[in-house]
């Protein structure tokens with residue numbers, strides 16, 4: 001008789017854990033673009049706090065005051081005892097910020113996406129980019145609608161699916177705004193045009209782009225100048241807002257419907273007072289300090305061109321380089337070794353293997369923060385050059401001008417070494 005625990009142990013998933021490399025579940029403490037890992041000080045290049053707000057005293061102060069006033073937890077779901085005036089204030093502010101009729105907040109961004117499930121009804125069709133976040137995929141699984149996945153950003157593929165779909169079916173196109181692993185933007189103007197032509201609704205997960213993109217930080221729609229392209233947003237406070245929590249924003253009747261049907265709202269405890277207060281304080285900063293967006297995007301452009309000049313593959317050239325920079329390595333074990341070597345050079349990154357990316361597309365994911373300094377940037381480039389050459393991932397000699405002319409790692413500036 002099969003034992004479910006034994007079956008898990010003999011599956012292929014843990015084999016990666018036996019390589020001796022340990023890129024996952026590392027205990028660390030991070031702040032302002034640096035971290036302590038294995039007791040050493042390193043550059044943090046794996047954190048999604050793009051605007052550098054999680055340690056901002058205005059954000060941490062708001063969280064501390066809310067904890068003092070309301071306690072550490074609401075200990076109940078939004079529907080029952082878990083709604084503070086603070087939750088309502090955040091929802092009103094978000095709706096105004098995103099130009100939507102209404103918004104509702106959830107305990108995590110993952111839950112915000114799961115809360116979409118009631119929209120995917122029997123007989124409907126969901127068209128979903130294959131690189132969408134796992135939580136969107138799970139929401140689609142939880143719903144009853146037919147699944148129509150299309151290859152990443154393949155607009156011709158999406159159109160083919162729409163053209164051949166039952167014209168009477170309710171249709172919804174679901175996409176990440178800024179893709180979390182590839183670092184590229186969804187092709188929102190084209191998605192919107194296709195949606196209009198075929199009577200589909202557009203749902204955008206703005207987890208990575210709300211707060212970051214567009215003159216006011218309203219995300220991809222603002223970036224592309226298509227404010228009406230999105231019918232419903234989801235998002236998170238765990239990235240640009242330096243807190244934790246999720247959001248849905250859109251027409252009042254849809255948000256109202258989800259309040260009473262979305263199980264993550266009905267059956268899970270609400271965002272903590274501290275998280276809500278931190279998100280509100282971060283929203284003030286997102287609105288008041290656009291220079292944080294400019295700074296992190298500038299850093300990203302410089303890092304991307306420096307890595308390319310060294311010979312790394314950071315994906316096809318993107319019109320907008322975002323603070324998520326993928327460095328394609330290929331092969332889970334080589335990826336883990338590269339992660340380890342880069343850490344030995346004093347930079348903490350994310351190793352991304354299946355199921356985060358398809359097999360063969362394993363990558364080191366670099367993320368930047370507005371609080372990174374030019375010295376941090378130079379250190380990251382120096383670490384990648386040294387590690388990449390040691391492992392043969394890049395040629396021994398730089399392939400482009402930027403690498404030779406670009407910043408070199410200054411060992412004295414960041415005296416770190418991790419083994």
Ligand SMILES: Cc1ncc(COP(=O)(O)O)c(C=O)c1O
Pocket residue numbers: 108109110111113133135176180205207208236237238244245246
């Ligand atoms: C695109 C996307 N959506 C949703 C989420 C989930 O957000 P949270 O961390 O708030 O649960 C993430 C987080 O990694 C994400 O990258």
